[in-house]
Amino acid sequence: MRSKTSCFNKTLFLKNLTRFWPLWGGASFIGALFSLALLSQLLRYGKDSIASEPLEMTLGYYGILSGLVPIICLLYGLLCALAVWGYLYSARSVNLMHILPIRREGLFVTNFLSGYVMLLLPFAVTGGLCIVISAVFGLFEPVGVLVTILGVLGESFFYFSSATLAAFITGNIFAMPALYLLLHFLEAILDLLLSNFARGFIFGLSTNYTGFLEFLSPTVYLMRNVDADAQYQKTIIDYTGAYTHELLSVRLENAWLIAVYALAGAALLALAFVLYRRRRSERAGEVVAVGWMRPFFRYGVAGLAALLGGQLIYGLFWEDAYFKAVPLAVCMLVAGAIGYYGASMLLAKTLRVFHRSWRGLALVAAGVAVLCGCLRLDLFRAADRVPEISQIEKMEFYADSNTYIFYPGREDELLERVRRLHAAIAADRKYVLDFDRENFTTLEDETPSWTWEYVSFTYTTHGGQTVHRNYSVPMTRERLGQSGAYDSLLDGLVNSQEMRLKRIHASGDGYEPCGGRIYLNRRNESSELSDREAAAILEAVTRDAQAGRWGHVEWLSTEAWNSGTYALQLSLEFSGESDDTWDWIDIAVRPEMTATTACLLELGLVTNEDLSTNGELYPEEYGRAGAADSAPAEAVYPETTSETVVIGVAG
Structure with a gap:
């Protein structure tokens, strides 16, 4: 009889599932609790407390898929990988597994599938219960459910594949979680460190995080770019202008990114398979089990230590807004040397790593000098960059x-x-x-x-x-x-006329008033503005701006006493296609704004008693030398909407 080679071992597969049942069983139980909490909410308060229609349920599914599933897969996938690949980190366990009558291909496929199934089981339990509950209450929407299932499959596959690769790079059970998490957030960490580092040299640079290569930090990228996009229709419900929003459609924005990461997961899995076939059993216990990766680990740790530790040490002794190049370089070299020798000790598993180490340390020093020099001289002219x-x-x-x-x-x-x-x-x-x-x-x-x-x-x-x-x-x-x-x-x-009108969107840029708020300091109360009231007020402010009675900035003025004791905030909505759909305008009303004051009086939003200045209402706080002489003794405010009313001063 001809023998055949199998890449899957049923006995090992079932053994993994039964051996690690507390892991996936506990996760499934926690997930089921959330589904039962959903059921309890629906039974006690009705479906309107959760979702009044299937599309709202889909919106909830997409929100969980974009905001929660990546984190769950990141952490729970790590635990599943440690469970099925944990034998690689003990010499006794790895030797035992490798003398079994199972080829490495069979071990790889079987362990990967068993770990992936353990990762999916809690999602299956939780999702299955949610589908049944939503169907019973008439909230089942097949497209949303299908997209959510595919999204979970794609994200979980990517995360478990990356965890598998991390498991084969290292031979130490404590190093594996650190390496796995570092690989997932390395780009974001470097972005933050380099941005803060560059900000200390380049005048005006304030970016804490650029996200230039953010796709290399999958969890951050998915959570920032994959989101639920809901389309609503505004419906007026009564004569006062009150309205409701009706949900028309829901889609998962940038869902294709999940498919791209799933393909990337397949590539990582192929690389992990290549590493496993060539992995030496005696590498168990080593921090880095792949020989050609050891220099990357040594100098990578040194570089991260120099960037982070150098800036921390510098901050202990200097508090300048911008870095001094030489002291910073010295601090970075000290921190880099600590990182370099620390990584060398982990790799060699001994403290005796100083002999003939000057070449590596010189390379670290050269890197620090080049980085500090380039930024100090601003070779790329970043400080002077003004795009055309x-x-x-x-x-x-x-x-x-x-x-x-x-x-x-x-x-x-x-x-x-x-x-x-x-x-x-x-x-x-x-x-x-x-x-x-x-x-x-x-x-x-x-x-x-x-x-x-x-x-x-x-x-x-x-x-x-x-x-x-x-x-x-x-x-x-x-x-x-x-x-x-x-x-x-x-x-x-x-202070140009064009900018004053642009400040309140009076230049025809597509923004329309949609409510707001007025705050009356004298009464210590505020009230909401309707769309009609906001439109009338904005028109009055525009007339004041065109007449030069509003919008002029006095940079060196301290005349806060001459502001009115009430303030306006107007909301605006963009009527066209744009990412900037909302804006807000804060307006401090002053006595000379006659059109605005008259409009507020006509609308009944203020009374003559409200029309006072801070200096009049709070003389003890704003009563500085010269203020009493400058402030009007008794202001007469307009009682009509006429713009020709002149504010008079008695006495």
Whole structure:
């Protein structure tokens, strides 16, 4: 009889399932509890407490798939991999398994399938119960259920494949979880470390995380990019303008990413199979079981230690806004040396690793010197980078607590002025960093001669790259009148008529008022605004802005006493196709805003008693020298909507 080779061993498969039943049994029990909690909620409060229609149930499934399943697969997949591949980390166990009459191909396939089944069983139990419950209560939606099942299969396959690869790279049961988690978050960790490192050298750079290669950190990438996209229809329900939202459709946005990761999981599984076929049994117990990966481990640990430890040590002794290159390089070299020798000791399993180690340490020192030198000299001119208009897809500019959004082709003249302001600030780096506030000391009863202002510039290029810079810059009275200085450019830009109208979306950019809120400080109460009231108020504010009665920023003014004791917040909704669908406007009403005040009186939102300033209502807090003389003794506010009403001062 001809013998045949089998790649699957039923006895070993069942043995794994029965041996590790507490693992998958406990996970299944926990999952079943959530399904029973869902049933209890439906029985006690009805289906409206969970979902009033099948699409809402699907929305819940997609939310769990995008926000919870990656984390479960990441952690539970690690436990399943440790269970089925744990024999690789003990010399006795691995020798026993490898003398069994089962080829390595059979061991690989059988153990992988048994571990993957253990990973899927809790999902099957939980999902099966949820499907039955939703069907009984009329909430079953087949498309959503099918997409969810496929998504769980794809994500669980990827995570277990990556855990299998990590299991074959190392030969130590304690190193395997650390390596597995590090591989999944290495890109995000490096991104954070390098971004913070570069921020300490490059003027204006403030990005804590770029996400440039985020797809190499699967859990982060999936949770940030795969999400439920729900389409609603707005329906007016009564004459007051109240409305409801009806759910029309639900889809899993970027679901194709799960399929891509599943394919990547197949490639990782193939690599794991190659490593297992060549793996030596005597590698059990070693931190890195693959010979050619050992240098990557040694210098990788040294590099991470230099980046993280170097910045931590530097922070203990220096508190500068920007790094000093030489002290930082010394701190990084110390931390890098610790990481280098620590990794060498783990690999050699001995403390005697210092003999002839100067070459490796020199390589670490060279890497530190090159990295610090490149950033100190800013070889890539990142500090001076201001994208051209032809490269920009979208631009956001923040100043004076307002955000302005520009799209090339619509407001190129304003966008060019913003770019010119950015270039002027970047060129004045030395002035900003060396600014001596002691030369601008202001007495308590004098108007300040300087102030700090925060501005930021965010460019999204056509290639999808984001360039973000923010600055805290000093503004002085002298430079406000100096042509070409960034102080003057910022003042001229923000106080231009075009920017005032853009600030309240009065330039026809597609935003429509949709409610808001008014807060009355005198009564310590607030009330909601209807769409109609918000539209009327915005129109009145627009008239004030066009007449020059609102929107002018006094950078060095301290006249908070002259603001009204009530404030407005208007909500706006974009009527077209855009990612920026909502915006909010905060408006501090001042006495000279006659059109706005008249509108509020006509709508009955304020009374004449409410129309006072902070200086009048809180004289003890705002009663500074000169304020009493400047504030009106008795303000007469308009009682009609006429814009020609003049605010008079009695006495």
